[in-house]
Amino acid sequence: MFKWFFVGLYDYRLVMLQLVKQQITLRYRRTVFGFLWTLLNPLLNMAVIATVFSLVMKFQIDQYAIFLFAAMIPWSFFSGAMNQSAGVLIANESLFKKIYLPKQIFVASSLISLLIDSLLSTLCLFVIALAIGAKLTLPLLGLPVAFLLLAIFSFGLSLIVSVGSVFFRDLQYLIGVLMQAMYFMTPIIYPITAVPEKYHWAFIWNPMYYFVLYFRAPLYDGVWPSVSLMLTCFLLACASLVIGLIVFRVNDKKIIFRL
Numbered sequence: 598m599f600k601w602f603f604v605g606l607y608d609y610r611l612v613m614l615q616l617v618k619q620q621i622t623l624r625y626r627r628t629v630f631g632f633l634w635t636l637l638n639p640l641l642n643m644a645v646i647a648t649v650f651s652l653v654m655k656f657q658i659d660q661y662a663i664f665l666f667a668a669m670i671p672w673s674f675f676s677g678a679m680n681q682s683a684g685v686l687i688a689n690e691s692l693f694k695k696i697y698l699p700k701q702i703f704v705a706s707s708l709i710s711l712l713i714d715s716l717l718s719t720l721c722l723f724v725i726a727l728a729i730g731a732k733l734t735l736p737l738l739g740l741p742v743a744f745l746l747l748a749i750f751s752f753g754l755s756l757i758v759s760v761g762s763v764f765f766r767d768l769q770y771l772i773g774v775l776m777q778a779m780y781f782m783t784p785i786i787y788p789i790t791a792v793p794e795k796y797h798w799a800f801i802w803n804p805m806y807y808f809v810l811y812f813r814a815p816l817y818d819g820v821w822p823s824v825s826l827m828l829t830c831f832l833l834a835c836a837s838l839v840i841g842l843i844v845f846r847v848n849d850k851k852i853i854f855r856l
Contacts, residue, residue, distance in 0.1 A: 599842045605699030612698065616706035621713065658788065660817070663731050666722060667816035668785040671743075671808045674715040675751050676776045681707045682755035683762045683772040690856040700852060701845065704759050708752050716744065726816075736815035739822070743811050746834045750804065753837030756845045763855050764848070783809060804833050 606613065658664050682704055689703045723731065762768040783805045789797065800806045807829050814822040822830075 599846070602699075602701055602842055602845065605701055606705055609699055609702050613702040613706045613709075616702065617710045617713070620706060620710040660730050662729055663726050664788075664813070664817050665786065666726055666731075667813040668783075668809045670715065670719050670722075670816075671747050671812045672780065672783065672785050672805065673718075674711060674747060675805060675808070676780070677711045677715075678708055678751040678755050679758055679772055679776055681711065682759045683769045685755075686759050686763050686852060687766075687769070687856065694853070694856070700849065701756070704755050705752070708748065708755055712744070712748055723816075731816070732819055734815065734819040736819060736821045739815055740812075742827075743808075743815075743822075743830075746811070746830045747808050749834040750808070750830070750837045753834070753839070753841030756841035760844055760848045760852065763852050779803070779805065785809060804837075807833065 685703050685707045686700060692698060693700060693703075727733070758768065758772060762772075782799065782803055784792070784800065789800060789806075792800075807826060810826055811822050811830050814820050814826070
């Protein structure tokens with residue numbers, strides 16, 4: 598059913614890789630620190646949040662910087678994917694209006710470039726985390742699986758958002774607001790124990806809650822994620838991808854007429 602989608606990605610893989618290279622290059626062109634911003638952005642963000650919540654607001658959590666670091670990794674990647682996918686087809690309409698290019702390569706290239714940024718910044722930040730108390734444990738070997746599931750989950754939603762923004766241009770601007778709201782509704786800067794139990798039901802319906810827990814288990818707690826948590830993230834990733842592929846397939850030929 599979805600063979601056409603993946604065949605398009607494979608047949609135009611060289612174009613997709615060139616788009617990835619272009620996006621990474623243009624993102625840091627003419628900046629003083631260049632590619633170092635993949636480290637500086639999350640580092641500065643974490644420093645500000647850690648200072649505010651651990652000192653000013655007296656938010657007492659052991660090794661709060663590592664607690665925050667473990668949650669910011671999946672959130673930064675996910676929110677970046679949503680924000681970029683909202684305008685990716687609109688921004689590249691001049692290309693596929695001139696020649697035939699599978700539209701999915703633009704969504705995929707955007708996600709891959711973000712994934713590269715995320716992996717590199719995670720490696721750099723983990724070195725810093727080690728210096729402030731993080732420990733090397735065996736469960737860290739499971740992080741590639743966590744990144745894979747998060748990438749699949751984000752890709753499925755990116756397909757939906759990219760198509761939706763073509764038909765509803767306001768979605769480009771709403772995504773930023775939705776991400777801001779979702780940021781505070783996900784236990785990134787606080788533990789779920791800080792929330793009254795009667796409101797815990799809201800987290801059950803927030804998919805990023807499970808991915809944050811998945812990353813926190815090896816990075817902060819030093820343990821393997823539970824089987825139920827891994828299964829939940831796997832099902833969320835699969836459901837997101839299937840729904841995203843269906844939405845993209847149904848609207849693929851309509852997109853050109855709405856740009």
